[in-house]
Amino acid sequence: MLTMHPTVLVGPADWDPVRLPQAEFAARLAAFWGHCDPAIAGAMVFGGPHHHAELAWLTHFTPKLEGAIALIPRAGAPRLLVGGGANMLGAAKPLTWVETLLPLRDAGTTIARWHDEIGGLALVNGDAMPFGLRQSIDAALGAAPLDATALVTEAMRRKSSRELAMIREACAGLDAALSAMYDAQRTRMALSDVVLAGERAARQRGAQDVRTLFGREGRLAPFTALDQAIADPLQVYVAVRQDGYWAEGFAALSQSALPAAEQARATLTEALRLIGPGAPYRAPAELLAREVGAGRMHPVTRNGFGGPMGLALDAPECLTTASRGHFAAREVFSLRVGLQGDGGAAVVSAMIVITETGHDVLWPGATP
Amino acid sequence: MTFDERLKAICAGMAARGLDLIVALHDGAHFIETPNPVTVISGFKSLGPAVCLLRVDGAVTLIVAPAWDEPRVRALCRRGRVVGVDDVVDGLRAALPPGKAAGTAGLDAAPYGLARRIAALLPGAVAADDVVFDAAARKTGEEIAWAREATRIAERNFAHLLAIARPGMSEDELAVALRLHAQSLGAEDNFLLLCAGPHNRAVAPSNGRRLAEGDIILAEITPSCRGQLAQICRTAVVGAAPALLREKYALVVEAMNAGIAAACPGARLADVCNAINAVLEAQGYGEYCHPPHIRRRGHGLGFASVRPGDVAPDNDTVLAPGMVFMIHPNQYLPETGYLLCGEPVLMGERGAEPLTRRQAALAELR
Numbered sequence: 211m212l213t214m215h216p217t218v219l220v221g222p223a224d225w226d227p228v229r230l231p232q233a234e235f236a237a238r239l240a241a242f243w244g245h246c247d248p249a250i251a252g253a254m255v256f257g258g259p260h261h262h263a264e265l266a267w268l269t270h271f272t273p274k275l276e277g278a279i280a281l282i283p284r285a286g287a288p289r290l291l292v293g294g295g296a297n298m299l300g301a302a303k304p305l306t307w308v309e310t311l312l313p314l315r316d317a318g319t320t321i322a323r324w325h326d327e328i329g330g331l332a333l334v335n336g337d338a339m340p341f342g343l344r345q346s347i348d349a350a351l352g353a354a355p356l357d358a359t360a361l362v363t364e365a366m367r368r369k370s371s372r373e374l375a376m377i378r379e380a381c382a383g384l385d386a387a388l389s390a391m392y393d394a395q396r397t398r399m400a401l402s403d404v405v406l407a408g409e410r411a412a413r414q415r416g417a418q419d420v421r422t423l424f425g426r427e428g429r430l431a432p433f434t435a436l437d438q439a440i441a442d443p444l445q446v447y448v449a450v451r452q453d454g455y456w457a458e459g460f461a462a463l464s465q466s467a468l469p470a471a472e473q474a475r476a477t478l479t480e481a482l483r484l485i486g487p488g489a490p491y492r493a494p495a496e497l498l499a500r501e502v503g504a505g506r507m508h509p510v511t512r513n514g515f516g517g518p519m520g521l522a523l524d525a526p527e528c529l530t531t532a533s534r535g536h537f538a539a540r541e542v543f544s545l546r547v548g549l550q551g552d553g554g555a556a557v558v559s560a561m562i563v564i565t566e567t568g569h570d571v572l573w574p575g576a577t578p
Numbered sequence: 579m580t581f582d583e584r585l586k587a588i589c590a591g592m593a594a595r596g597l598d599l600i601v602a603l604h605d606g607a608h609f610i611e612t613p614n615p616v617t618v619i620s621g622f623k624s625l626g627p628a629v630c631l632l633r634v635d636g637a638v639t640l641i642v643a644p645a646w647d648e649p650r651v652r653a654l655c656r657r658g659r660v661v662g663v664d665d666v667v668d669g670l671r672a673a674l675p676p677g678k679a680a681g682t683a684g685l686d687a688a689p690y691g692l693a694r695r696i697a698a699l700l701p702g703a704v705a706a707d708d709v710v711f712d713a714a715a716r717k718t719g720e721e722i723a724w725a726r727e728a729t730r731i732a733e734r735n736f737a738h739l740l741a742i743a744r745p746g747m748s749e750d751e752l753a754v755a756l757r758l759h760a761q762s763l764g765a766e767d768n769f770l771l772l773c774a775g776p777h778n779r780a781v782a783p784s785n786g787r788r789l790a791e792g793d794i795i796l797a798e799i800t801p802s803c804r805g806q807l808a809q810i811c812r813t814a815v816v817g818a819a820p821a822l823l824r825e826k827y828a829l830v831v832e833a834m835n836a837g838i839a840a841a842c843p844g845a846r847l848a849d850v851c852n853a854i855n856a857v858l859e860a861q862g863y864g865e866y867c868h869p870p871h872i873r874r875r876g877h878g879l880g881f882a883s884v885r886p887g888d889v890a891p892d893n894d895t896v897l898a899p900g901m902v903f904m905i906h907p908n909q910y911l912p913e914t915g916y917l918l919c920g921e922p923v924l925m926g927e928r929g930a931e932p933l934t935r936r937q938a939a940l941a942e943l944r
Contacts, residue, residue, distance in 0.1 A: 212626045212644055215607050217769040217802070217881075220757045222750040224786035260607035261689075274783040275771070296870060297780030301773060304785045337691025344690035406762055413754050431650045432625060434804065436764045509646035513664060 211447060211458055211544075212524050213421035214432035219259050219274040221418040221451070224304040229453060230270060230372060232307050238268060238365065243284050245361050251329040253358060254321060254336075254347075255280040261338040263522035264362045266454050268334075271306040272418075277340070278302075279314060281321070283328055291317060317343060318350030325351055332358035367518055368540040373455060374563060377519065377542055380417075380457035381561055381573040383450040387412040387420065388461050388576045391446060395463050401426075401437040404444065404463075412450045419451035421523070428462070428470075428548075428555020430510060443468055445557060449523055456523045458544050460510075461576035462556035469553035475575060477501045478547045478558055481515070485545075486568040491533035498547055499531050508548025508557050516545040519561060537564045542572065579716050579900055581621060585636055585657075588619065591709035592634045598678035600706050601670065602630040603688050603696055608881055610769045610800065610807060615683035615710045616640070617882035622655045623766075623805040627666045627692060631673060641669035667695040674699065681706025714883030716900030721806045722924060725879065725902050728808035729922055729933040731763045731801040736812050736941075739799075743943055745791050745816055749773055749784035756799070765801035769809070772797045774816070777915035781811075781908070791817045795943075796918045805881045810934060811906045811920030814941035823914050827940040830919045833857035833907045834938070837875060837889070838923060841905065841930035847886055847893040851875045854889075854907050866910055876904040879922060901925040902933075 242253070257265025258277035266272055269280050269290060276293025291314035292302045299311045325331050333355040336344055348354050369377065390411035394404040401424070409420045423430040424446045443464035450457050462471040480501070481494035498515050499507075514527030519542045528535055529545060537543075541564045548557035561573040592600060602615035606626040617623050619630045620640050625647050631639040638658030642651050648662025663669035680703040685693050697703075717725065738759045743752055753772045760768040771781045774793040781796040789795070793816040800809040813827065833854045840853035854875045855867040866872065876889030879902050886895040886903055906920020919938040923930035 212606070214623075214625055214766075217608050217610050217767050217800075218771065218783060220750070220753045220768075220770060220784065222748070222786055224750075258607065258689075259609070260605075294782075295780075298782050300779065301782030301785055304787070338689045340686070341688055341690050341693035341697075342686040402762075406758065409761075410758055413758065429649070430646070432766070433761065434766050512646070 211449065213423060213449060215260055219272060219419060221413070222416060223272040223274065223418050223454070225270040225307055226453070227307070229376070234370065234372060235268065235270065235307055239282065241365050242268070242361060245365070246332060246358060247356065249330045250284070250332045250356060250358070252281060252283045252324060253332045253334055254355065255282060255334040256336060256339050258338055261335060261522070263366065263520065264335045264359065266521050267362065267366050269306050269308050270454070271302070271308070272454065277314065279317060280308065281324055291320065318346040321347055322350035330356070332356040334359050334362050366520055368538065369520065369542055369563070373520070374540070374542070376453040376455040377457060377563075378572060380450050380452035380455050383412040383415045383417045383452055384448055384457040384459050384573055386415055387448045387450060388446070388459060392463050392576070395442055395444060396465055398440055401439060401441040401444065402433070404441065405433065405446070408446070408448060412448070417450050417452055418454065421449040423447040428508060428550055428557065443554065445555065447557070454521050456519055456521070457561055457573060458519065458523065458559070459561070459573055459576065460546050460548070460557040460559040462558065463576070468556055470549055470551070471556035471558055473553065474547040474549050474556050474558045478545065478560060478575070481545060481547070482560065482562065482569070482571070485537055485562065485564070487537055487539050487564055487566060489537050491528050491535045491537065492531050494545060495529050495531045495533065502547065502549050506549045506551045508550050508555060510557055511546055511548035515547065516543055516559065518542065519544050539564050539566050579718050581718050581720065584713050584718060585619070587713035588632065588710055589634055589636050591713060592632075592681070592706070595681065595706065595709060596679055597681045597706060597709070598634050599675070599680045600632045600710065601680055601682050601696065601700060601703065602632065602710060603682065603684040603693070604628055605688050605692055608767070611884060612687045613711055613884045614881050615707065617805055618710050618714045620655050620658070622651060623881055629666045629670050629696070631670070639673050641666050641673060667692070667699065670696065671699055681709060683707045683710040711883045711885050715885035715895070716898060717902045722900070722902065724803040724806035725808045725922065725924070726933055728765065728801045728803045728806060729810070731760055731765045731803070732799045732808055732810040733934060733936065734763060735760050735768070735799050735801065736797060736810060739795070739797055740814060740941055740943060743789060743795060743814070743816070745789050748786050748788050750786055752789070753784040760801045765803060767802040769800035769802070769807065770798065775915070779910065780916050781918055789816055794823070794915060796916060798918060802881060807879045807881060808922045808933060809879060809904050809920065810922065810938070811908055811918040812938055812941065813918045814943055816943050818944065819940055819942050824940055826911050826914045827917055827919070829858070829861060830907045830909050830917050831938060833909070834905060834919050834921070837905045837907065838921070838930050838932065841897060841923060841925065843897055843899055843925060843927065845897050847889050847895050847897065848891050850905060851889045851891050851893070858907070858909060863909070863911060866912070871910045872908065875908070876906050876920065878903045897925050899925050899927050905930070
């Protein structure tokens with residue numbers, strides 16, 4: 211889900227080798243190289259503060275301020291080129307297992323030299339690079355490098371046990387945030403204070419990042435100014451990041467019964483029954499489209515009913531009626547239902563992980 | 579200056595360049611140093627990718643994604659047409675009039691995947707960033723008011739830092755607390771660089787390092803209100819400040835005041851930089867007045883435009899009333915490490931007015 215992007219990422223993002231040992235990253239790299247064209251000798255992996263899931267997956271590095279490029283050879287130790295100059299390297303070091311950090315300066319020349327040394331290069335997440343930077347790299351190499359983004363994205367979909375543990379923690383943070391919001395609403399706090407209470411609760415649990423959208427009458431908007439009026443019902447979207455991994459949830463908060471939310475919840479429960487390994491992505495989407503109907507569809511769910519969750523918050527939605535993919539074990543999804551009409555407007559959601567035989571609910575939705 | 583006057587100035591610049599149309603682009607990844615031409619033209623800070631079409635007659639079409647955000651954008655942007663789409667490139671393709679002389683703004687900073695598609699739609703377009711951003715060098719009355727509010731929040735945010743920072747707390751914990759505090763005061767964002775150590779090389783984003791007695795905390799606090807940033811640069815010591823540190827901090831403040839005094843209408847930003855450097859050079863710190871130790875003594879403040887640009891020796895931009903920018907010596911000294919000291923200023927008819935109520939002073943956490 212798209213949220214307002216902050217100018218600098220604030221929150222704990224240091225690499226903890228106990229929680230994510232280097233062996234986990236070694237296995238990821240081995241899997242990547244196992245699927246990569248044998249002619250490729252090195253991978254350039256870009257990440258900026260906005261889009262860095264692939265970089266974080268391979269190096270644990272979250273660029274808080276400026277972009278970074280990991281230069282990962284098929285054999286040998288990787289290097290990480292960090293934006294912001296030499297003085298930023300000290301602050302960046304605790305965020306990654308990569309030993310060698312260098313300033314990201316004159317990237318085209320550095321990469322051309324590396325190409326001369328080792329041979330064929332692949333690029334990961336090159337579409338997220340600033341236009342000027344990407345053009346300078348293409349020009350230095352003489353041609354656009356092979357795009358290996360899909361290899362990494364595909365490998366990232368199936369979560370390891372450690373990754374699932376972190377997503378479960380993120381879900382616990384999400385639950386804490388929504389509980390705090392509900393409690394704040396019950397004590398008749400102003401809208402802004404309700405939202406802040408939720409963000410604070412997740413942060414107190416050590417969340418790396420928290421994003422919110424909220425509004426009255428089922429609408430969703432980012433924080434732009436203090437709103438000192440009471441909001442009941444209050445539609446909220448909350449995303450909580452823990453150790454790099456996101457959990458997200460929609461909830462319609464109210465101190466009284468909300469027919470739209472109850473109906474959305476019942477429809478969501480029905481859709482969840484269709485989800486298991488091998489089932490098509492479109493199965494729950496078709497049910498939700500049919501049950502809600504185009505006329506009552508909430509704008510947020512007009513094009514889809516959710517997508518994969520992990521290190522990226524705004525991965526493309528795949529739970530659509532046009533989707534051709536199938537659920538597979540260890541994939542994590544956020545599934546949402548939104549409707550509007552005479553009974554009000556509400557968007558609700560759940561998070562699940564696909565198991566060998568069905569699915570487990572990681573976050574069942576807000577429960578007052 | 580009003581918003582409409584600015585728009586007219588941009589249109590005049592377009593006419594002078596023979597442009598019928600400017601296509602301004604921003605991907606929604608807001609960053610303090612990446613100017614946002616969509617915000618300049620529309621007054622709007624987008625959630626996702628956004629494209630703004632400005633015709634030379636002043637007509638504006640704002641194309642925003644995601645489509646569900648359209649009602650909010652309509653409420654905020656009362657000038658021009660708003661179109662909510664799922665893909666801004668498709669939206670632009672549908673809205674683009676044929677056969678017009680087009681310029682682009684924001685293309686270089688946009689992500690390759692988006693910029694490449696936009697560039698393909700505009701094969702003959704020329705870069706027209708300067709047309710948009712030059713006209714935004716002076717802030718509107720509304721932007722100045724929000725800069726004052728952001729400064730007020732920044733000062734309270736620093737006071738909060740002094741109230742809660744303590745040994746054992748991690749930089750990340752402190753930064754998170756300050757972010758939440760700024761939001762509780764009404765800031766929509768806070769570009770906060772915060773780090774600490776006994777001898778800092780620079781200010782950097784926070785990490786898990788824990789504060790210790792004797793640390794020097796550097797805080798670059800930059801709240802944003804309605805798309806307008808204001809910044810204060812502050813330094814605090816965990817415990818009592820040694821006499822040498824107090825002495826060196828006083829020198830940096832003196833340098834800053836020399837810069838503020840030099841900032842008057844008609845002066846160049848380079849003059850402001852040189853005035854700051856002169857104070858430090860006189861004390862034997864000439865080698866620390868240049869890269870790699872320092873490359874600028876301040877900068878513009880946007881989200882929209884970062885004009886008038888850096889307070890740097892090579893910036894010949896002439897100062898004029900209505901400009902808002904930072905003056906910050908932010909100096910590395912071998913005896914103390916990096917020290918943060920800086921104020922946001924508004925250029926008036928007679929000189930630079932600091933927007934802060936209290937000037938930077940070395941703080942002690944006791």
